[in-house]
Amino acid sequence: MSENYEPNIVAFLCNWCSYAGADLAGTSRVHYPANIQVIRVMCSGRVNPLYVMNALQQGADGVLISGCHPGDCHYMEGNFYARRRMGMLKDLMEFVGVDPKRFHMSWVSASEGHKWKEVVEKTVEEAREAGPFEGFRRRQIDW
Amino acid sequence: MDLEQLRKTAAEVVVREDVKYLIGWKQGSYGYRVAPVFVEDASGAAELLFSPLCTANLATYLTLVEKTPLPRGQEADKRKVALLVKGCDSRAVTQLIVEHGINRDQVIVVGCPCPGVVDTEKLAEKYPEQGKPAEVEWNGENFVLLCDDKETELPRDQFLAEKCRLCRHPNPVISDITVGEPVEPWTLADDNGVEEIEGKNLEERQAYWEEQFSKCIRCYSCRNVCPLCYCQDCILDRLNPTWVNRAVNFSENTAFNIARAFHLAGRCIECGECERVCPANIPLGKLNRKMAREVRDKYGFEPGVDPEAEPFQASFKPDDPEDFIL
Incomplete structure (x- = not known):
């Protein structure tokens, strides 16, 4: 691992809570690591497990999924489905040898700008520990 | 298993007016092969077979039927399909009912309690296949x-198929007609292959699966044979968006295998067909069993047991485990 390695994190944020929470962190001038690439989705339940796979294949070193707190989902129950799905995906990925430090899920509400900062810091720190993801990343082919 | 009784029952079912055909097994053309057969009249029932060689899960054929658009003025054939099932196959039927893949009133389940089937690969290794069909029977x-007018005793612990060593439901979970006596469930083998991998650290696991997944030739046999992989528009075939590239390399193979295992999480009924047909001998059963175990231990759900259940991935409990959430 090189000295100045910076992990690449792809974050899927739900439109109603976590995205607004991250926005609040921005407007309240909270500083957090800049390793996060945010993708806004309408609900954490909309995140297909294949998004996670694709992110890792295409060069992400870690993935973060964030949604509303259980019971606060804009669509009533989307985050419950996401929780069940992602819990299993995490087990499966760990089983095939992907470091569980690369995959995180969190509940961040629209008023939790500071929690968002903590979540990002934790995610980046753990991804940094895990190092660059070489597992099943798509290799560039030299033709 | 009394074959006469099976054939008689099948003939009675097939002649019913509301039955389209019965799907069963028949003797294959050579060696230890057993072929599926679609019986449409009473005379066809005479070639039905139920023996330790009947490994195939016939529930696959329920959803394989092509649904072509009907010409104007024609009525769809609404007759029922009858199906011979072992314990594991009946779980596939149950799971299909749970998912509304088939309607309960569209299928007649003829249950055959199954004392376990043989692993034909192991059998062929010890006693090579011959040009003519051989028979295997249960004997206590x-x-x-x-074969050749000779009787050879095959010890159970040596030739029993992997899936049967771990089988918890040898008797059909649902059946309209049961042929034969229920069998006593046996004690399970304790080596299901999952703990072995969980004992490794991450690098070793990665190395193990890299070796396994690199063998994959992406023939999609595992998907095609699976009774629960029946999406008309499979994400693996879709080009826009391309979820999994078609290139055969470790990266795409892993994505494919994880996607396949994930799509079967909470649905796989462990009939072992994917592993049996895999030309590269990838231990797909370990992935499936791992997911089945997580689903059972963490969420208290077992697929294909209760036809009234909610599909696992399309339901939730407010108190699902969330220890992994930051």
Whole structure:
């Protein structure tokens, strides 16, 4: 691992809570690591497990999924489905040898700008520990 | 298993007016092969077979039927399909009912309690296949191979298929007609292959699966044979968006295998068909069993047991485990 390695994190944020929470962190001038690439989705339940796979294949070193707190989902129950799905995906990925430090899920509400900062810091720190993801990343082919 | 009774029952079912055909097994053309057969009249029932060689899960054929658009003025054939099932196959039927893949009133389940089937690969290794069909029968605890007018005793612990060593439901979970006596469930083997991998650290696991997944030739046999992989528009075939590239390399193979295992999480009924048909001998059963175990231990759900259940991935409990959430 090189000295100045910076992990690449792809974050899927739900439109109603976590995205607004991250926005609040921005407007309240909270500083957090800049390793996060945010993708806004309408609900954490909309995140297909294949998004996670694709992110890792295409060069992400870690993935973060964030949604509303259980019971606060804009669509009533989307985050419950996401929780069940992602819990299993995490087990499966760990089983095939992907470091569980690369995959995180969190509940961040629209008023939790500071929690968002903590979540990002934790995610980046753990991804940094895990190092660059070489597992099943798509290799560039030299033709 | 009384074959006469099976054939008689099948003939009675097939002649019913509301039955389209019965799907069963028949003797294959050579060696230890057993072929599926679609019986449409009473005379066809005479070639039906139920023996330790009947490994195939016939529930696959329920959803394989092509649904072509009907010409104007024609009525769809609404007759029922009858199906011979072992314990594991009946779980596939149950799971299909749970998912509304088939309607309960569209299928007649003819249950055959199953004392376990043989692993034909192991059998062919010890006793090579010949040009003519051979028979295997149950004989108390063990199997017996009938070939060239000779009877060879096959010890159960040596030839029993992997899926049967771990089988918890040898008797059909649902059946309209049961042929034969229920069998006593046996004690399970304790080595399901999952703990072995969980004992490794991450690098070793990665190395193990890299070796396995690199063998994959992406023939999609595992998907095609699976009774629960029946999406008309499979994400693996879709080009826009391309979820999994078609290139055969470790990266795409892993994505494919994880996607396949994930799509079967909470649905796989462990009939072992994917592993049996895999030309590269990838231990797909370990992935499936791992997911089945997580689903059972963490969420208290077992697929294909209760036809009234909610589909696992399309339901939730407010108190699902969330220890992994930051």
